[in-house]
Amino acid sequence: MRGFRSLTPIEDAVKILGKHISHRVEEVEEVGLISALGRVCGEDVYSPIDSPAYDRSAVDGYALIAEDTFGASSTNPIRLKVIGRAETGAIPSDLPIVSRGEAAEIMTGAPIPPGANAVIRVEHVRRMEGFIEVEDQVAPLQNVSRRGEDYRRGEIVLRKGWVIKPWHVGALASLGIGRLKVLRRIRVALLSTGEEVVELGSRLKPGQVYDSTKPMLMALLSSYGAAPIDLGLAPDDPEIIAEKISRGVEEADMVIVSGGTSVGERDLVPEAVSRAGRIVVHGLAIRPGKPIGFAISSGKPIFMLSGFPVAALVGFQALVVPAIERILGCAFDPPPRVRGKLTRRISSPPGIRTYVRVRIFKDEDGEVMIEPLRVTGSGVLSTLTRGNGLLIIPEDLEGYDEGSEVEVELLSPIFEGG
Template identity: 40%
Template sequence: MVMVKFLGSLISVDEAVNKATRAFKDLVELRIIEKTVWDALYYVSAEDILALIDQPRYDRSAVDGYAVISSDTTGASPTNPAILRVKGYMSPSSTPEEYVVRNGEAVELATGAPLPLGADAVVMYEDTNRVGDEVEIYKPVPSGANVSRKGEDYRKGEVLVKKNTLLKPWHLSIIASTGINSVKVYEKLRIGVIGTGSELVEPGYKLSSGQIYNSTSVLVKNYVETLGLAKGKYYGVFPDEKEVLREALFKALRENHLVITTGGTGVSDEDVIRDIVDEYGEWVFRGVAMRPGRPTSAAIINDKPVFLLSGYPVAAWTGLEAIVSPTIYSILGLEKPVKPVVQGILARRVPNTVGYRSYIRVTTRIGPGNKVIVEPYMLKGSGILSSLVKTNGYIILYENIEGYEKGSIVDVILY
């Protein structure tokens, strides 16, 4: 067995993110491109996007009903209805000038239809009864009732979407609502993914003695694409041969903004990625005080950022979740999305080693009294993929605690 010894002291998770952010921030430069609102999903806006019009463009009805002069409905009741003459009907495609409402008159409106001139309120269908060309009003309405005011949603010139916003469907919808068809965005972050290890075989091939399937690179490539703002490119799995791995790594560096390698983060003779960094690059940090994922490292090679993750899938996931993801958001000037969190009661004690930040996979369930019960996954190990598949979240044990006792209230970060 080869004894693993880390080069220098392990740094904290927070320090690792800060170091990587400072080292990588000026190395990643994304081009500004133009995308239509149909194609800009999960791109990052490159400028503030301003409203070109007021929305609504005019006062409009918030309900189906009748446009009226509110004073005409004073004192109206089921036993003493206000009776108004209906002049016509307006749809959302009508214009305010189509009708003028005077005392004793009403105009029937669909939801979204403009308020006709002279009217100042809308009575809902539920509070009326149509009798031929007249409508009985059973309930008084104040001025402005059931009316969406001009510019209530937004005003012309208002910032609808700020620069450096990850564009989601609702962002693109509000952009389209003001008449804008295309927006300036940053190109997606290109991330190259390389697997290392002579023992690895790609899925679909037959295993020989001493071989395992390459599952970690699959996890990494797909994880970075779930961020939305990045596009992963897988380059293959390469044996522990320095020159072969160097050529693959340099190709990935040329074609991407950032590269992530899996495996080869130890100090054994076979872990040649370490030698490549030593010869052609510089370390940002080596090893993080977290479990799993202690070998997680970062380097700069050919003026490009490189994250080096464990070859074990769960350790690699922890490196992605705790280090890679927050660093990417930070270097791009974006706020890291807040994941849903639920509080629950811990079903059993969970220990921690002081000085380490531990990420414990858990399953939540509803227990007696509709309380959330948090069950830690009992199988441990950096390669136990079922600890991710059979759970729905994780808890964090921070460096300054020895663990959580059974019955503790804990925060569960959901996947």
């Protein structure tokens, strides 16, 4: 088997990738607010109104004139006459008018009655028949949410390129915005290669395996809001592979080919990819995933990922996600991280960034423990389903000793107990 001439560090590969991708998704579509979740905002969004639209109470209590409470104390309580009640949803003409020496009972979120300029919490007054006694001084505007405090009319709420989160949906709804322009979904064509790979639903023959990598990649793409296009399976024929890749370049914004990416005689993907585009990087200084690479055609990336699921996952996170961000002009949240103590020593070859599948759990004392999974094969999916994180060992380290405190990427919740 021929080896790689050189291996590219992952940071360099990402920079090279960004410089070569010129294709962009710019088409927008209008969707309902709930359907916008996870999509990329297609334009700057401005508030059409002041929010809140009026001064309102931030607490349950009594609306009053702050100056009436100046000098109030436990030895000098101030008595105020209760003249009415301000409820949530009340219209201004129904609100009592507060004058000096008066107060109005008020609910959280209710409009501040005319004349009042502060609210005292209900637990800070002594209630009497028709009156309240105040022993605490209240500052003007205390416990008052001012008109436009959340958003002023014309203020920017969302920027183009932001990924819509649930709290964005809530903010837009509070402003009466029910529809939103978002970028169309990025289209990603996927192709699996290999004579031994068969589609789900087929009967396995000796020497055959089900295609697990492509479904996993399609699920990953969907989680990033992409629209996967299934190009099916291709046999070990560079002409057929190249034809399918070219079709993918025409129909999609990027192409992912899994399997056959190494440098063995039957690994024909690099040859086929070179017919459909120009190979820019082939061979990364990572483990698993060394044979990963990418080409460019019409400004669009063509990724060569391993046919082994774990290596393909590493390649997806390392290269495909940055490419999606580049094409959409957005940034996704990085995976959450957690620190813990390593249960055993783990080694890594120098000059290689190693991704180790780990199980993260809390011991009996509540301490976070990081257990490297012993299975080393990059095609063993059980290391992902049994584990819940990735430990990334940088190129300048040869591993970590048992008991070392390390930081890992969290893929799923931490297990309780060993």
